[in-house]
Amino acid sequence: MLxxxxxxxxxxxxxxxxxxxxxxxxxxxxLSWVSPQPPNKTYLVPPDVxxxxxxxxxTNSRGQDLLWWMAFAVRNSLMLGVITAIVSRVIxxxxxxxxxxxxxxxxxxLMSLNDSFVVLPVLPILILLSFLLQGQLSLVALALLLGLFxxxxxxxxxxxxxxxxxxxxxxxxxxxxxxxxxxLTLREHLPFVLPVVFATTINNMLWSIxxxxxxxxxxxxxxxxxxxxxxxxxxNQHQALVAGIWWWLAAPILVAVxxxxxxxxxxxxxxxxxxxxxxxxxxxx
Amino acid sequence: MRKxxxxxxxxxxxxxxxxxxxxxxxxFVIPRLSPNDPVEQQVSQLMxxxxxxxxxxxxxxxxxxxxxxxxxxxxxxxxxxxxxRLLRGDLGPSLSSFPTPVNQLLATAMPWxxxxxxxxxxxxWVVGNILGAIASYYExxxxxxxxxxxxxxxxxxxxxxxxxxxxxxFSYWIPIFPFSGAYPxxxxxxxxxxxxxxxxxxxxxxxxxxxxxxxGGWFIGMKSLTSNIIAEDYVVYAENTGLPRRQILTQYIMxxxxxxxxTGLALQLGMLFSGxxxxxxxxxxxxxxxxxxQAVMANDYTLIMxxxxxxxxxxxxxxxxxxxxxxxxxPRVRIQ
Numbered sequence: 001m002l003x004x005x006x007x008x009x010x011x012x013x014x015x016x017x018x019x020x021x022x023x024x025x026x027x028x029x030x031l032s033w034v035s036p037q038p039p040n041k042t043y044l045v046p047p048d049v050x051x052x053x054x055x056x057x058x059t060n061s062r063g064q065d066l067l068w069w070m071a072f073a074v075r076n077s078l079m080l081g082v083i084t085a086i087v088s089r090v091i092x093x094x095x096x097x098x099x100x101x102x103x104x105x106x107x108x109x110l111m112s113l114n115d116s117f118v119v120l121p122v123l124p125i126l127i128l129l130s131f132l133l134q135g136q137l138s139l140v141a142l143a144l145l146l147g148l149f150x151x152x153x154x155x156x157x158x159x160x161x162x163x164x165x166x167x168x169x170x171x172x173x174x175x176x177x178x179x180x181x182x183x184l185t186l187r188e189h190l191p192f193v194l195p196v197v198f199a200t201t202i203n204n205m206l207w208s209i210x211x212x213x214x215x216x217x218x219x220x221x222x223x224x225x226x227x228x229x230x231x232x233x234x235x236n237q238h239q240a241l242v243a244g245i246w247w248w249l250a251a252p253i254l255v256a257v258x259x260x261x262x263x264x265x266x267x268x269x270x271x272x273x274x275x276x277x278x279x280x281x282x283x284x285x
Numbered sequence: 286m287r288k289x290x291x292x293x294x295x296x297x298x299x300x301x302x303x304x305x306x307x308x309x310x311x312x313f314v315i316p317r318l319s320p321n322d323p324v325e326q327q328v329s330q331l332m333x334x335x336x337x338x339x340x341x342x343x344x345x346x347x348x349x350x351x352x353x354x355x356x357x358x359x360x361x362x363x364x365x366x367x368x369x370r371l372l373r374g375d376l377g378p379s380l381s382s383f384p385t386p387v388n389q390l391l392a393t394a395m396p397w398x399x400x401x402x403x404x405x406x407x408x409x410w411v412v413g414n415i416l417g418a419i420a421s422y423y424e425x426x427x428x429x430x431x432x433x434x435x436x437x438x439x440x441x442x443x444x445x446x447x448x449x450x451x452x453x454x455f456s457y458w459i460p461i462f463p464f465s466g467a468y469p470x471x472x473x474x475x476x477x478x479x480x481x482x483x484x485x486x487x488x489x490x491x492x493x494x495x496x497x498x499x500x501g502g503w504f505i506g507m508k509s510l511t512s513n514i515i516a517e518d519y520v521v522y523a524e525n526t527g528l529p530r531r532q533i534l535t536q537y538i539m540x541x542x543x544x545x546x547x548t549g550l551a552l553q554l555g556m557l558f559s560g561x562x563x564x565x566x567x568x569x570x571x572x573x574x575x576x577x578x579q580a581v582m583a584n585d586y587t588l589i590m591x592x593x594x595x596x597x598x599x600x601x602x603x604x605x606x607x608x609x610x611x612x613x614x615x616p617r618v619r620i621q
Contacts, residue, residue: 014437116304118552121600123559124577124593125311131581131589132319210443214563217445218581232449241457249453256446264441268505 008273015269021262025074025255032071037064039072039226051247058247061238066231066251073226074255080143080212080227081205087147088154088204089197095151096158097185097193101166111159117152123214125149130220139225142215146208154200158193165189195274202267206260213256228252228259293618294609301605308597312590313367317356324350342384349377350587376591381583387591390576395595397467398572402561405492406550409499414546416500417507418539421515422530432504440501444560448494448567455490462490465569491568495561506549510542544615551607555600 008015037044043063051058057066099110129145130137137145162185165171174184209228215221216229223230231252235241240248328347356363370376376387420429439447455462463469467487468480514520515538523533565574573592580588612618 112300112303113307115300115552116307119304119555119601119604120308120311121555121558121596123562124589124596125308125315127577127581128312128589128593129315131586132316206441210445213443213445218566218578220581232445241453246453246457249449253446253450257442260441260443260446261438265437268437 004273008269012269012273014265018262018265018269021258022266025078025259025262028071028255029075029078030071031068032075035068035071037068039064039069040224048243048245057251058245060234060248061240061243061245062234066248069226069231070251070255073228073231073252074259076139076225076227077209077212077229077259078205080139080146081209083140083143084146084150084208085201085204087144088150089201091147092151092154092158092200093190093193093197096155097162097189099155100159100162101181101185101189103163103166107159111156114152114155117149118156122149123211126211126215127218127220130215134220137220138222139227142212142221143208146211150204150207154197154204157196157200161193161196162189165192195270199267199271199274202263202270206263206267209259228256289612289619293612297605297608301601301608304601304604305598308601309368309371309594312593312597313364316590324356346378346380346383371594376594377587379585379588381580381585381588387588390588391573391591391595394571394573394576397570398561398565398574401488401491401495401565401570401572402558405495405499405561406557408492409496410503410546410550412496413500413503414507414539414543417504418511418534418542420504421508421512422534422538433508436501436504438501439497440505442498444494444498444563445567447498448491448564451490451494452567463487467571488570491564491570495564498560499557502553503546507542507546510545511538514538514542547607547611547614551604551611554603554607558596558600 009019041064045055045059045063045065047059047061047063049055049059055065055067057070059065060069095110095114099107099114126145126149130142133141165188170188171184174188179188212221212227213229213232216223216227216233217236219233221227221229223233232249235245235248235252238245238248240246324347328343328350332343358366374388376391378384379387379390382390416429416432419426420433423429452464456464463486468474468483474480520533520537523537524530561572562574562577564570565572566578569575573596577589577592579585580592
């Protein structure tokens with residue numbers, strides 16, 4: 001594992017940038033544990049102060065220091081991403097592996113269900129859902145909900161992987177020597193599937209954190225919880241751009257860009273690393 | 286031909302019906318899981334707003350609402366009634382601009398959304414694919430390397446943030462584009478040259494944000510597709526026969542890489558549509574996204590419901606159309 005990290009740092013510029021960006025965001029998130037200011041209190045500092053040494057991100061019209069607020073925001077957004085990723089990973093692995101391994105009618109049924117979920121426009125459905133639950137949708141509930149919609153792309157990838165594994169000779173050897181199908185999938189196939197799962201996890205986090213931004217900006221999430229999206233929601237509520245308090249929007253945008261670029265570059269770097277052909281070309285072995 | 290119908294056409298149409306069935310069923314089930322009693326909530330809200338509505342109209346609305354929420358009769362009866370209304374194209378009256386039918390509001394908003402969405406998809410798909418193919422074939426070109434870096438940087442940014450940045454930079458910091466809307470407030474909507482030009486000018490920035498993210502995505506996809514095709518034997522053979530590089534690129538490489546990108550377009554339509562909705566909210570563009578935003582602000586349940594149903598049917602139908610014209614591009618499907 002350490003060797004892999006060292007290789008990636010050494011040979012892949014994208015991975016270096018990703019590591020730097022993600023380290024910065026994680027550092028910011030870690031600050032939330034030592035924050036002197038709770039995020040639910042307002043008018044703790046003078047409002048509308050531009051970024052300065054005392055307030056690196058400035059303060060907002062609600063009298064909150066944006067540095068500490070953003071620390072909580074990025075921590076919560078990351079938490080949402082992780083929960084969504086875990087939920088949708090479980091569904092994706094389950095659907096993908098069953099469809100790939102069993103084949104036939106079950107495969108066809110699961111995949112048409114899968115493709116329907118891919119095609120469905122998720123945003124209007126989520127808007128309807130969160131609209132009806134207005135105010136009662138906690139961050140964790142939203143994360144779980146997003147998880148229920150975020151699996152189909154990855155289930156298809158996992159299925160493809162299992163389909164090719166099924167044709168390998170070790171699968172046949174295992175079957176002829178009496179391994180039970182469940183054990184075969186868990187012990188023999190899952191390890192091959194996990195790298196794909198890891199890569200798609202990052203992609204899924206990008207999707208869910210972006211969705212949270214959208215729903216929060218519409219005021220459909222719990223706006224008292226600081227996230228990247230709710231920061232923008234409050235800035236819009238106070239018409240920050242028109243009032244000239246640009247730093248209220250700049251802070252979440254800067255943090256979002258760092259987080260999204262970091263995650264995406266990590267995703268594409270890991271994705272290429274998993275594919276042995278491109279890895280060899282890069283390292284030149 | 287018979288085989289084509291059986292093994293291509295019928296499964297596609299079946300898939301289409303399944304998507305619609307699932308989507309409509311979801312929209313039917315979701316409100317029933319809500320812990321609130323939406324009908325009374327809406328009625329009391331309307332009464333509280335103090336508008337002059339006759340008691341008959343309120344009773345009519347209560348009936349319409351009960352039906353729209355699927356709360357009249359047994360669950361099965363409700364479900365059938367729901368489908369019945371849907372198939373008749375009756376989405377009920379809007380609650381915030383009662384008694385204007387939801388249909389009418391949607392019909393006004395839809396052309397704006399499509400007017401923005403279709404050009405943006407076509408432009409970004411074509412440009413992104415051409416650039417992506419060139420990028421992997423002429424790896425050492427400087428311009429292409431810059432495009433590559435920009436695509437990677439733009440691709441993961443969520444639509445909302447992208448739009449916000451462009452709006453802040455080009456309407457606020459360097460004010461060369463209008464702040465919001467598709468035409469100046471108070472302008473008469475008409476079909477004249479000057480009005481069309483104003484609309485184009487107002488649409489440029491929303492279009493640009495959609496196109497930028499779109500190009501990034503298609504570029505990256507095409508680049509990785511073509512970089513695999515370049516190593517294929519038939520490309521190497523074509524190069525050895527001394528065919529012009531441009532011909533190899535367009536007829537050997539792009540022709541083959543295009544097919545998965547068409548399928549990709551069909552699969553991503555739902556996402557692209559969602560992206561356009563968000564974009565409209567940021568730019569105050571008078572399409573379905575802004576309508577959704579207004580509906581949320583005004584607590585207009587029937588309108589949100591109508592938008593959701595129309596989005597599902599609209600996206601699914603477009604995917605079906607793409608599936609149906611796909612054989613024109615892929616001879617293997619046609620002849621099999």
